[in-house]
Amino acid sequence: MSEEQCFEFYISLINQLLCCNEGDETRILQDNQELLNQELIETMIAVAQQYGEAGRKNKAQWLMSIAQQLAKDLGLLEGEPTVTTNTPQDYRNFLMELLQKIYENPNPQLIYPFLAQNLDKLDENLILVLDHWAKNTLSSVDPETSEYIADVMFDFSSLIEQYSLGSIANNLEIAIRGYRIALRVLTFDKFRQDWAILQSNLAIAYSKRIRGDKADNLEQAIICYQESLKVLTFEAFPHDWAKIKSNLASAYSKRIRGDKADNLEQAIICYQEALKVRTFDALPQDWAITNNNLGGCYCERIKGDKADNLEQAIIYYQEALKVRTLNALPQDWASTQDNLGNAYFLRVRGDKADNLERAIVAYTEALKVRTFDTFPQDWASTQNNLANAYLFRIKGNKANNLKQAIKFYQNALKIRTKEDTPLDCLLTARNLGILYYTENQWQPATETYNLAIESLENARIEALNPQNRQQTLSNAIDVFYSMELCRLILNSINLTKH
Structure with missing residues (x-):
């Protein structure tokens, strides 16, 4: 069928739709499925x-x-x-x-x-x-003229991608489509450097994408980063190469497909390669960002010795803090302090009591910047971390430590609500419920477990990757079981009173 004949069929179908009775549109489209295309x-x-x-x-x-x-x-x-x-x-x-x-x-x-x-x-x-x-x-x-249009489309997409008003999901979709249009003109063969930069920008958009399958988006981001590295090499474009290596590392660290351990190894390799260019002397802030990110990878690392990995994570965080100071970069400083607290909380080597004290110090430092009014989500996260540290604290009075843990969990739940952040609320409420349960505080335990269950009902667990979904469901089973025990105990107590 020629293009002219296709066009005539399209026009005929459109006229049918415009003239049909209300409700007949679906039938008409179903009768003409061979014409349903772009x-x-x-x-x-x-x-x-x-x-x-x-x-x-x-x-x-x-x-x-x-x-x-x-x-x-x-x-x-x-x-x-x-x-x-x-x-x-x-x-x-x-x-x-x-x-x-x-x-x-x-x-x-x-x-x-x-x-x-x-x-x-x-x-x-x-x-x-x-x-x-x-x-x-x-x-x-x-x-x-096509080249001029593609250049404008490149700028258009970059501006839309970074625009923070309106629907972020829509903005990213528009940007992705714009980058794809620019790539029709700025090809690898004719405009190699522009093509590579476009691939890198497209990768960033896919890594931030809200719509579509998260795993698919990350795979697409990785492919685009790898494509861009065919042109933006260490020898020819060292700074671009290092930036893309760092972004590629981030994508591998978040990757859902493939083996988690292998993905983290790839992330570590890419971050370490980026440090060939991102040195302390030449690019101190980029150097600090990369060290902070390496610390995160080593905290999560599966391969290698767990104790060695955590020691390495602490070293990377401490290195990052040489640049990320309270006065110069307060928000970054607070983020790394919180990360350092996590590393000390998990630390295998050294005295356990001392490690927990160091974790508490780091979390407390982070709260100098992470306030309720300024950074509520970060504040709640650090409050939750402090609660965990006080729950397991060895030094100090046991009763006071548990009292502090309860206070910090309750603080976190002021922000981590079942409506706004159901998965975070589930985690914090579960931990607080366990604490109440171990202290034989059956009524508050029951109420907190109930909050955790309500949070689970609000959470879209089908959107999580398989590993996180399994962990969330496991937590939920624990909550259901513990809440039923609390109810049985409360009923027994009430019966005894009567």
Whole structure:
């Protein structure tokens, strides 16, 4: 079938949809499944734009919503369709004005206020319009103009990716599509360096992506980072190479697929390679970031001796603190202090009592910056860590230590709520419930276990990777079992009283 014949069939199908009775759309689409493809969607968008230009706004919006739903059903879009009052022409006008502004000056201080005025257009509909415009435009202009468009598309995607207002999920989808469009022009063969930078940026977007399968996103990020390293080599582009190595290490440390132990080994190798360029003298902050991240990898490391790994983690954290000081980089300093506290809490070597004291000191230091008002989530995390340390503390009065542990767990639960952070709430409530249980405080234990169960009901455990899902379910089983024991004991006590 020729393109002209296909177009005629698409137009005929679109006319059927526009003229049909309400509710018949699904049947019509099912009867024409051989026509359901990206070309049909692009034709729908073009027709919707024509309706918008003719002032027939309702038909334009209706047809655009059908195109968007169909794109989602065909797997061309992630997420739920966005209901909008904007017409395709509104999106096109916005896109053209935005690209023109970026072409003239891509400064975020000039672009972001314009985006803020048009947050209602940063959605899946913009992706459809962007795809349609790019396909038609790039196929009809000369190579030099295509290159200009690709350069603007690169800046467009980078700006959208880093934009913090509106839907972050939508922004990342738009950025990914924009990078993909730029790659149609800036190919490996013709624009090798630009291609490599695009691959690196695309990898960053996939590593942050909210939609889609998390495991798939990380695999795509790793592939893109590895592609970029074909051009951005240590010899030719040492600083870019080191940055990509560090980002690749981060992706491996979070990787869901593959063997966890092997992934951590890959992360460690990449971080250590990055330190060939990121030295203390040349790039002190990058050097400190990499040392901090290596500390995290060694804390989690599966291969090697556990005691040796934790000693290495402590060394890396202490190295990072040479640059990450309270005065110079307070937030980073607090983060590394908290990490150092975790390493001392887990430490195998040395005196256990002393290690716990050092952990408490490090956590307490972190709270100089991690306050309830300024960094509530970080504050709650450190409060939870302090509670764990006091729960196992050897020095000091046992009763006072447990009292402190309860206080810190309760503090953490002020932020770690069942509505906002159900998995964190589950973990903290479970630990607090165990503490109450061991102290024979049956009523508060029951109430806290119940909070943990309610948190589990709010958590989307199906979205977790298999290892975390198994751990969460294991924690939940413990909670259910312990709560039933508490209820039995409470009932027994009540019966005895009566």
